[in-house]
Amino acid sequence: MDVVKQHRSREGYWRLVWRQFRKNRFAMAGLVIVLFLAGVALLAPFLAGDVPVYLLKDGRSYWFPNLYRGYQDLVAENLYANFDRWSPGPGEMAIRPPIAYGPLQQDILNALAAPGAKHWLGTDDRGRDVLSRIIWGTRIAMLVGIVAVGISAVIGVILGALAGYYGGWVDAVILRFIEVMLVLPTFFLIITVMAFLPPSIYNIMAVIGLTGWTGIARLVRGEFLKQRRQDYATAARATGLGDGRIIFRHILPNALSPVFVSASFGVAGAILTESALSFLGFGIQPPTASWGELLKQAQTHVDFAWWLVVFPGLAIFITVTAFNLVGEGLRDAMDPRLRQ
Amino acid sequence: MLNQDHIALSIRNLRTWFHTDQGIARAVDDVSFDVPTGKTLAVVGESGCGKSVTALSILRLVPTPPGRIEGGEILFGGQDLLELPLGEMRAIRGNDISMIFQEPMTSMNPVFRVGGQIMAAIRLHRGLSKDEARREAIALLDRVGIPAPELRVNDYPHHMSGGMLQRVMIALALACGPKVLIADEPTTALDVTIQAQILDLLKTLQKDTGMAIMLITHDLGVVAEVADEVVVMYAGKKVEQAPVNRLFAAPRHPYTQGLFASLPATQQPGARLHTIDGNVPAATDFPRGCRFHPRCPKAMARCRDEEPPFRILEERHGTACWLHAEGGMAP
Numbered sequence: 001m002d003v004v005k006q007h008r009s010r011e012g013y014w015r016l017v018w019r020q021f022r023k024n025r026f027a028m029a030g031l032v033i034v035l036f037l038a039g040v041a042l043l044a045p046f047l048a049g050d051v052p053v054y055l056l057k058d059g060r061s062y063w064f065p066n067l068y069r070g071y072q073d074l075v076a077e078n079l080y081a082n083f084d085r086w087s088p089g090p091g092e093m094a095i096r097p098p099i100a101y102g103p104l105q106q107d108i109l110n111a112l113a114a115p116g117a118k119h120w121l122g123t124d125d126r127g128r129d130v131l132s133r134i135i136w137g138t139r140i141a142m143l144v145g146i147v148a149v150g151i152s153a154v155i156g157v158i159l160g161a162l163a164g165y166y167g168g169w170v171d172a173v174i175l176r177f178i179e180v181m182l183v184l185p186t187f188f189l190i191i192t193v194m195a196f197l198p199p200s201i202y203n204i205m206a207v208i209g210l211t212g213w214t215g216i217a218r219l220v221r222g223e224f225l226k227q228r229r230q231d232y233a234t235a236a237r238a239t240g241l242g243d244g245r246i247i248f249r250h251i252l253p254n255a256l257s258p259v260f261v262s263a264s265f266g267v268a269g270a271i272l273t274e275s276a277l278s279f280l281g282f283g284i285q286p287p288t289a290s291w292g293e294l295l296k297q298a299q300t301h302v303d304f305a306w307w308l309v310v311f312p313g314l315a316i317f318i319t320v321t322a323f324n325l326v327g328e329g330l331r332d333a334m335d336p337r338l339r340q
Numbered sequence: 341m342l343n344q345d346h347i348a349l350s351i352r353n354l355r356t357w358f359h360t361d362q363g364i365a366r367a368v369d370d371v372s373f374d375v376p377t378g379k380t381l382a383v384v385g386e387s388g389c390g391k392s393v394t395a396l397s398i399l400r401l402v403p404t405p406p407g408r409i410e411g412g413e414i415l416f417g418g419q420d421l422l423e424l425p426l427g428e429m430r431a432i433r434g435n436d437i438s439m440i441f442q443e444p445m446t447s448m449n450p451v452f453r454v455g456g457q458i459m460a461a462i463r464l465h466r467g468l469s470k471d472e473a474r475r476e477a478i479a480l481l482d483r484v485g486i487p488a489p490e491l492r493v494n495d496y497p498h499h500m501s502g503g504m505l506q507r508v509m510i511a512l513a514l515a516c517g518p519k520v521l522i523a524d525e526p527t528t529a530l531d532v533t534i535q536a537q538i539l540d541l542l543k544t545l546q547k548d549t550g551m552a553i554m555l556i557t558h559d560l561g562v563v564a565e566v567a568d569e570v571v572v573m574y575a576g577k578k579v580e581q582a583p584v585n586r587l588f589a590a591p592r593h594p595y596t597q598g599l600f601a602s603l604p605a606t607q608q609p610g611a612r613l614h615t616i617d618g619n620v621p622a623a624t625d626f627p628r629g630c631r632f633h634p635r636c637p638k639a640m641a642r643c644r645d646e647e648p649p650f651r652i653l654e655e656r657h658g659t660a661c662w663l664h665a666e667g668g669m670a671p
Contacts, residue, residue, distance in 0.1 A: 013451075231441050231446040232448055232449045238441075239434035239460070239512065240435055241430075241460070242430060254451055
């Protein structure tokens with residue numbers, strides 16, 4: 001049957017975007033890096049840490065003590081908290097992550113060691129392994145980036161959709177609100193707010209998210225202005241559907257592609273903002289490892305301990321670049337004018 | 341005069357204006373007509389004469405702002421649709437009165453499967469379960485002549501051709517057994533052969549269901565094929581109304597006469613095509629008096645200043661023209 005065969009060879013919108021995206025080598029490189037970073041963030045406890053992945057001790061075997069939430073849990077399980085001082089006795093064994101140093105694990109005797117066989121990227125002034133800290137910092141960076149952009153996207157999409165769909169005074173009010181937000185120097189606003197709030201990671205994500213939605217809102221508004229006059233929107237209203245359903249089920253999926261592009265750039269921006277905040281001391285607090293925090297710690301020793309600056313800096317640079325490349329790739333892939 | 345029971349939809353003195361920066365555009369100005377049950381009423385006229393706005397006004401889908409229904413009544417089932425609260429209006433849209441549009445390609449949401457869009461309407465108005473709605477959607481697609489409907493129900497709009505999609509639109513419009521179907525240039529975007537198929541389909545479905553069809557078109561060929569009664573609009577006004585055979589036999593209004601004279605089929609092969617000079621004026625500055633007078637070959641002094649009233653000349657044939665104002669009856 002011809003009808004049946006035709007069905008198989010057809011392409012959906014996202015497959016079309018993907019085919020276009022794949023042709024862009026830089027975008028693909030960015031995507032690979034982003035996926036790699038996501039993997040690093042997810043698997044941090046398996047990549048770096050002093051707590052073993054598997055432990056055979058006192059005749060009992062423990063799977064994944066590295067996933068226990070912290071010292072308390074380890075003690076509750078009757079395990080050592082200081083695995084760095086412990087080595088397996090007879091009949092005992094431990095499988096440790098490839099980088100067997102915790103991000104907080106100090107080793108004063110090895111402080112400020114240059115990169116070498118033992119500490120691949122060197123140690124800081126308290127003898128903490130830089131690579132381990134960068135790996136755990138990836139978690140913070142990715143989490144902040146994605147959650148903050150998630151908050152921005154939700155606010156931006158809702159406000160932009162309402163403004164674009166209803167127009168009139170709704171649009172005017174939301175637009176003025178957006179303009180007020182745009183006029184405020186966001187970064188200084190964030191610093192001011194963070195000065196009053198306890199510097200927890202949740203506050204950082206919330207503040208970055210709550211200030212970063214204006215771009216997405218304007219994009220979505222523009223899309224809705226265009227889409228609400230399309231025949232299918234009128235047809236949906238002629239079917240008797242309600243506004244909520246038309247806005248969120250019918251128009252929104254057609255208005256989302258610029259949001260994905262903007263979100264990719266947004267993640268890059270949020271990571272930069274978080275690093276800058278932490279660098280200035282308003283963000284993630286020591287001893288928690290975040291990239292900006294690492295750079296701040298590096299300041300005192302920057303004259304000779306180059307590895308404290310270069311590696312966290314590279315991590316930020318590569319991550320931000322990767323997300324920007326993905327954003328650009330998406331933008332080009334979704335632009336039908338560039339499609340061959 | 342027709343019995344009230346035979347009238348599915350009655351439009352009375354409808355005025356829909358657009359308040360634009362250039363001024364007030366009187367896109368529909370004091371238009372009245374009835375759509376008889378089980379019959380097809382065609383509304384014809386050039387682009388910009390107010391046909392589509394009339395259709396959108398019936399379902400209250402005129403984009404507001406800038407558009408606004410300034411006055412009149414749209415009587416359906418004994419109630420004035422213009423007075424209904426929005427919730428009740430929604431219950432009528434797609435249920436009692438449904439609409440199909442000119443561009444089938446853009447009237448379906450590209451991100452949903454066609455079956456899903458039909459199912460949404462069925463479930464909304466008829467409260468069926470998902471499985472029942474799906475069966476119903478397949479049955480509807482079958483009824484409008486789509487081959488392999490149980491497969492096609494899963495297609496996205498871009499999988500289908502224009503003619504197929506217009507069938508899907510018709511299936512969607514029929515989903516709840518409407519009493520009135522408004523078809524806004526349903527065949528304009530289609531090939532001639534497909535046009536005939538779609539018109540046949542509409543006629544068959546009308547015979548089966550007894551629904552009234554209000555067909556908006558600029559194509560007199562389409563009118564001849566399917567219409568029972570015709571309303572001719574010009575610049576937001578109804579200029580002539582007649583049963584189809586009478587209108588084709590003896591058009592009264594100079595504008596209607598011009599339209600017929602412009603049909604290639606009525607002319608000598610090789611002769612220059614007849615045209616009506618000029619264009620439809622912009623809706624923001626319609627001329628005083630008769631709105632057609634600047635283009636009218638028979639314009640008189642009176643036409644410049646006074647608007648001609650609509651007068652019935654013989655049974656169910658009426659026109660708004662000073663040439664025929666004497667002796668006609670007020671409607």
